[in-house]
Amino acid sequence: MARPSSAAGSFSDLPAELRGPLRAAASRLAHDVGKYVARTARNLPPHITAPIDAALLDMLCRDLYGAAPQVDGPALLFAKLSAPIAAQLGEPRLARVAEIFNELAALEEGVRMGELAAVERACGLAREVEQLLRALARDAAEGAR
Amino acid sequence: MSARPSSRPSMRPKLLLIDDGDRYIELLHHFLRDYSYATRCELPGPCWQCPQRPGCRLTHAHNAEEAEEALRRHPDVEVALLDIAFELPREQLLPLRKGAIADEDPEAALERQRRLQGLAILGHIRRSRGALPVVLMTAQEELGYEDAAEELAADEFVTLAGADALDARALGLLIERVLLRRRETPEAGGYLFGRSPQMARLRRDAQVLGRTSLPVLVLGETGTGKSALCEQVLHAAAPRSGPFVAVDLTALPDSLVAAELFGTARGAFSGAVDREGRFEHASGGTLLLDEIGNLPLEVQRMLLLVLQDGRVTRLGESTPRPVQVKLVAATNADLATAVRAGRFRADLYARLNPAAALLVPPLRERVEDLELLAKGLLRKVFAAGPNRQLLTQYCDVAGLDGPPHAELVIGKQAATGRGVRFAIHASSLEALRLHPWPGNVRELEMLIGNAAVFALADALSAAERKRAVPEAAATIPIPAKLVRELLRSSWPAAQDVEEQAQSGKSSAAGAASLHMGVKVSPAQSLHEVAQDVERQIYAELHRESDGDFAAMARRLLLGKGEGASSARRVRLRFNQLGLRVRK
Numbered sequence: 001m002a003r004p005s006s007a008a009g010s011f012s013d014l015p016a017e018l019r020g021p022l023r024a025a026a027s028r029l030a031h032d033v034g035k036y037v038a039r040t041a042r043n044l045p046p047h048i049t050a051p052i053d054a055a056l057l058d059m060l061c062r063d064l065y066g067a068a069p070q071v072d073g074p075a076l077l078f079a080k081l082s083a084p085i086a087a088q089l090g091e092p093r094l095a096r097v098a099e100i101f102n103e104l105a106a107l108e109e110g111v112r113m114g115e116l117a118a119v120e121r122a123c124g125l126a127r128e129v130e131q132l133l134r135a136l137a138r139d140a141a142e143g144a145r
Numbered sequence: 146m147s148a149r150p151s152s153r154p155s156m157r158p159k160l161l162l163i164d165d166g167d168r169y170i171e172l173l174h175h176f177l178r179d180y181s182y183a184t185r186c187e188l189p190g191p192c193w194q195c196p197q198r199p200g201c202r203l204t205h206a207h208n209a210e211e212a213e214e215a216l217r218r219h220p221d222v223e224v225a226l227l228d229i230a231f232e233l234p235r236e237q238l239l240p241l242r243k244g245a246i247a248d249e250d251p252e253a254a255l256e257r258q259r260r261l262q263g264l265a266i267l268g269h270i271r272r273s274r275g276a277l278p279v280v281l282m283t284a285q286e287e288l289g290y291e292d293a294a295e296e297l298a299a300d301e302f303v304t305l306a307g308a309d310a311l312d313a314r315a316l317g318l319l320i321e322r323v324l325l326r327r328r329e330t331p332e333a334g335g336y337l338f339g340r341s342p343q344m345a346r347l348r349r350d351a352q353v354l355g356r357t358s359l360p361v362l363v364l365g366e367t368g369t370g371k372s373a374l375c376e377q378v379l380h381a382a383a384p385r386s387g388p389f390v391a392v393d394l395t396a397l398p399d400s401l402v403a404a405e406l407f408g409t410a411r412g413a414f415s416g417a418v419d420r421e422g423r424f425e426h427a428s429g430g431t432l433l434l435d436e437i438g439n440l441p442l443e444v445q446r447m448l449l450l451v452l453q454d455g456r457v458t459r460l461g462e463s464t465p466r467p468v469q470v471k472l473v474a475a476t477n478a479d480l481a482t483a484v485r486a487g488r489f490r491a492d493l494y495a496r497l498n499p500a501a502a503l504l505v506p507p508l509r510e511r512v513e514d515l516e517l518l519a520k521g522l523l524r525k526v527f528a529a530g531p532n533r534q535l536l537t538q539y540c541d542v543a544g545l546d547g548p549p550h551a552e553l554v555i556g557k558q559a560a561t562g563r564g565v566r567f568a569i570h571a572s573s574l575e576a577l578r579l580h581p582w583p584g585n586v587r588e589l590e591m592l593i594g595n596a597a598v599f600a601l602a603d604a605l606s607a608a609e610r611k612r613a614v615p616e617a618a619a620t621i622p623i624p625a626k627l628v629r630e631l632l633r634s635s636w637p638a639a640q641d642v643e644e645q646a647q648s649g650k651s652s653a654a655g656a657a658s659l660h661m662g663v664k665v666s667p668a669q670s671l672h673e674v675a676q677d678v679e680r681q682i683y684a685e686l687h688r689e690s691d692g693d694f695a696a697m698a699r700r701l702l703l704g705k706g707e708g709a710s711s712a713r714r715v716r717l718r719f720n721q722l723g724l725r726v727r728k
Binding site: 023035040042059063138 | 288
C-alpha cells in the first residue's frame with residue numbers, strides 16, 4: 001500500500017513541546033489499535049477459499065469488534081487515542097483509518113457469520129489499519145528527533 | 146482442576162509468555178504447538194487440551210511477580226516472550242530504571258511506566274538470569290520513548306520481534322533462530338568448541354554422527370567435556386523427541402547396574418518392583434553410558450543383546466520391549482587395551498562403532514583455544530545463581546547501569562560490550578598457556594571462576610567503602626599473583642601428572658620408586674584418599690630428608706627439582722597438607 005503523506009503539516013512542523021506527547025500517542029495507536037486489530041488477520045491467508053476454524057473466527061471477531069463491542073472495540077479506542085493528534089494535524093491516515101472502521105462495522109454481521117468474502121475483506125482492512133498506524137508512529141518518531 | 150493423564154517429560158523447547166492480556170497466549174496456543182509453555186499451574190500440558198482452559202489465568206505470566214514465579218517453577222524455560230506495554234494497576238507495576246522518568250506530572254509518569262513496563266520486567270529478569278533469551282514482542286515504532294532503544298541496546302540477549310510479532314509463522318522462525326543462537330553460547334550451556342583444528346574436526350564429526358542412529362563412542366581425558374559434547378552436540382544434532390539420559394556407571398554398584406539400565410519386573414528379586422530402566426526412560430532420545438569401561442562383563446553381554454535387537458528385556462520378564470535409543474558411550478579408559486586384557490567384550494567394543502570414535506583432545510593440546518575458552522567460561526560463571534547475584538550487587542553499589550554483564554579482557558584489550566570487564570594480565574594468560582591442565586577444561590573453569598569471584602569480592606569491598614571511582618568501577622583487574630597462586634593449588638598433582646605422562650609411570654610406580662610403604666585407607670571421597678596418600682609421602686620424605694625441602698624437591702620432581710622455587714613449591718604443598726616442620 002502506498003504510504004500517504006501528511007497533508008496539512010507533519011510532526012516535524014509541530015512545536016517541540018507537542019512532539020513528545022504526540023509521538024507517545026502515535027506509538028500507542030500503533031501498539032494498542034494497529035497491532036491488535038490485525039492479530040488474527042495477519043495469520044490468515046490473503047485469499048480465503050475455505051471456511052475458517054471456529055476458534056479463529058472467534059478470535060478475529062474479538063480483534064475487529066472487541067469482546068464487548070460497544071464498550072471496548074478497537075474503533076472506540078482509535079477514536080479516543082487519535083483525538084490529540086487529529087487536533088494538531090490534518091493527518092489523512094487517521095481519516096482513512098476512521099473510514100476503515102466504518103466499513104468494518106458494516107461488515108460485522110457477515111464476518112460473524114463466517115461469510116468468506118466478508119472475512120477476507122475484513123482481514124485486508126485490518127492489515128491496512130496496522131500498516132497505516134505503524135507508518136504514522138514511524139513518522140512521529142522521526143519528527144520528534 | 147481435573148487431572149489429566151500424565152505424559153513423558155516433553156522435549157519441546159519451553160517458552161514463557163509475559164503479557165498482561167490474553168491476545169498472545171491465544172495466538173501461541175493456536176499456531177505454535179511445537180513448544181511447551183511455562184504455566185503457573187500444576188497440571189501437565191498442553192493447555193489447549195485442558196478442559197479448564199477457558200478463562201484460566203494460569204496459562205502465562207501477567208506481570209513481573211508472576212513471571213518470577215513461573216521462572217522459579219520452570220528453570221528449564223529456553224525463551225521468554227515479553228510484551229512491552231502493560232495496562233496494570235500501579236501496585237503491580239515495577240518502577241522503571243533510575244532516571245527514566247524526569248520532570249513529568251504523575252499521570253504522565255504512570256503512563257510511561259505502563260508503556261515501558263516490559264523493559265522494567267526485562268531488567269528484573271536480567272538480575273537473576275543473565276543469558277535467558279527474551280523476544281520483546283514489539284516493533285521500534287511502538288516503543289514510543291527515546292530511552293527505550295538505549296535500554297535495549299545494552300542487552301545482547303534481547304530480540305525485537307518487530308512488525309512480525311503477531312505473525313505466528315514469523316514468530317516461530319524467530320524463536321528457532323534465538324534457540325539456535327542460545328545453544329551456541331557457553332553461558333546458556335552451549336558447547337565451547339574453540340578454533341583449533343582438532344576441535345573443528347570434532348565438531349564436524351559429532352554433528353554428522355549425532356544425526357545418525359549409529360552408536361557413538363566418545364574418548365577423552367577427565368574434564369575434557371565428554372558429557373557436555375554428548376548432551377549439547379550429539380543429542381541436539383537431531384530432532385529427537387525423547388530426553389537425554391546420562392548414567393554414570395562408576396556411581397552404580399555392580400549388582401544394581403543391570404536393574405538400573407534394563408528395568409525390573411515385580412518379583413525379579415527380593416524387593417523388586419515394576420520399574421522401567423534407563424533404556425526405556427531414554428526412549429526416543431539419547432542414552433549416555435559414562436565410563437563404559439566400568440561395565441561388569443555380565444551386563445556387557447546384556448547390553449550387546451539390546452544393541453543387536455533394539456529391544457530391552459526387564460529383569461524378571463521374558464518379553465522384550467522395543468526401544469529406540471541413540472546410544473552414546475564415553476570413557477577416559479583405553480578400551481582397546483581392556484579388550485586385549487579380557488576386561489571388555491570384543492563384540493561389544495565392535496558394536497560401539499570404535500572406527501568412528503570421537504576423541505576430545507586434552508586442553509594442553511589445544512592451547513590456542515585457551516583465550517576463547519577463558520572468555521566463554523567467565524560469562525558462564527556469571528550467567529546465573531549466586532555469582533550473578535554478587536555481580537548484580539557490585540553493579541548496584543558501584544552505580545553501573547544496564548544489565549549485569551561480565552566480560553574477560555586481556556591486558557588493555559578493548560571491551561566489546563557494556564558491563565563489568567575482568568582484566569587479566571597478558572603474563573597471566575601466558576602462565577595459563579604453559580600450565581599442563583591435567584584437569585582439562587573443568588580445571589580451567591574452576592580457575593577462572595575462582596579468580597573472577599575473588600577479584601569481584603575485593604572490588605565489592607572497595608566499592609562499599611566508596612574507594613572505587615565510578616568510571617574505573619567497570620574494570621576489575623584480576624591480579625597476576627592471584628592467578629599464579631590458583632594455578633599452583635588448582636591441581637596439586639599437575640607437575641606429577643605431566644612428568645608421569647612423560648616418563649610413562651603411574652602414581653603407584655612413582656611412590657614405589659621412593660621405596661615407601663604407603664597405606665591406603667578408605668575415606669569419604671577419592672580426593673580424601675589421594676590427599677592422605679600424598680600426606681604420607683610428604684611426611685616420609687620430610688623425615689628421610691631431615692627437613693631439607695630442596696632435597697625433597699629433587700626426589701619428588703625426578704631430577705627437575707633443582708632451585709629455590711621448587712623447594713618453595715614443595716614447602717607450600719607440605720604446609721597445605723597440614724604437616725608440621727621437624728624441629
